[in-house]
Amino acid sequence: MSEPAGLSILAGVRVLSFTQFLLGPSGVQFLADLGADVVKIEPPGGTLWERNWSGCDLFLNGVSAFYLATHRNQRSLTLDLKSPEGQTVARRLIERADVLVQNFRPGVMTRLGLDYAAASALNPRLIYVSASGYGESSPYRDRPGQDLLLQAISGLASISGRAGQPPTPVGTAVVDQHGAALLALGVLAGLLERGRTGRGLQVEVSMLRAGLDLQLEIITYFLNGARMQKSPTPLASMFHPGPYGIYETRDGHLALSISPLRALQEALDLPALAPYATVPYNFEAREEIARLLEPVLKTRTTAEWVEHLVPRGVWAAPVLSHAETFAEPAVRAADVVQEMAHPVAGPVRLLRFPLEFSTGRAGVRRPPPMPGQHADEILREIGYAEAEIRRLREQRVV
Secondary structure, eight states, X not given: OOOOOOOOTTTTOEEEEEOOTTHHHHHHHHHHHTTOEEEEEEOGGGOOGGGSOOGGGOEETTEEHXXXXXXXXXXXXXXXXXXXXXXXXXXXXXXXXXXXXXXXXXXXXXXXXXXXXHXXXXXXXXXXXXXXXXXXXXXXXXXXXXXXXXXXXXXXXXXXXXXXXXOOOOSSOHXXXXXXXXXXXXXXXXXXXXHHHSOOEEEEEEHHHHHHHTTHHHHHHHHTTOOOOOOSSSBOOSSSOTTOEEEEOSSSEEEEOOOOHHHHHHHHTOGGGGGGGGSSSOSTTHHHHHHHHHHHHTTSOHHHHHHXXXXXXXXXXXXXXXXXXXXXXXXXXXXXXXXEEETTTEEEEEEOOSOOBTTBOOOOSSOOOOTTTTHHHHHHHTTOOHHHHHHHHHTTOO
């Protein structure tokens, strides 16, 4: 069931969401969960991309699970932005907004007359956030910005996996989701800056920068001359000392982190490891360490190794499937899943907002809206009379 609203940190802040795909909607949902009044602007007729695509082709009573994941606590206004009157409505919304977020390709908002220069002229206090694949001034500005493509071009896909194997992309849209967090961070910083100066500003988010920022540590080593190579062993990175990696056990896999080698040698009662343990974190011998451990760790089950190693000060964890993850005591105690009631999709289980505050907990004030569900109330708020609203509907502007 839907939960009562718990957070009002951004109460009174109105956000216009001209967003699509994942990065923009997910970033805006962070703001909505914090209490902002988010108005989603979408094309008439239910043609919004997120409503008509879903991973695994998963639709709940015809409602896209992908859309449901990123549109809670928001209101929907359908609006034909290609029509002059639709653009007029958008300008009236901008005059009364605190934040505008858009992640169309660069140039689209300019063609609509809704770019930063035009919007800030209407509302000098507006915080205007543009998100794109490569940035407004990039030579790649017209290329599609999609997570896998950005994992490829940022180098992220090249750093995982074993030597001799193809590049290994991350199995989820990490660039999108990190970009969404950076987008929300930019909005919060913009609100603080406006509080000091009284003026709005423009914030630019790019997936390219997000993909690079995800690699902050390893790129710092690269830029400063470190020589790094992927290993043919279970080692999980190019820059950690042994035994850092994922090892096969009798029935699954075990993650070993950067515990001091002496603790690992004593826990395993492995004399062959002792010469390497004279250095607590032995980078130079990391591949030799990994090869020593491989046959040993295959002798017990994953659960047996966790039970044996963790009390002995070794940083170890089981490698779990999602089904196992959500049965794990730590995940159950974290209470990360919430259920909400959607009028069409029915009961929907989603991840909660990922932060906790002493002043309350983010809840579901509104389930993800149907197309244009809140059009009349939003138009009334910006001064449209009932007769004008009827006319806009008859002309299919909204």
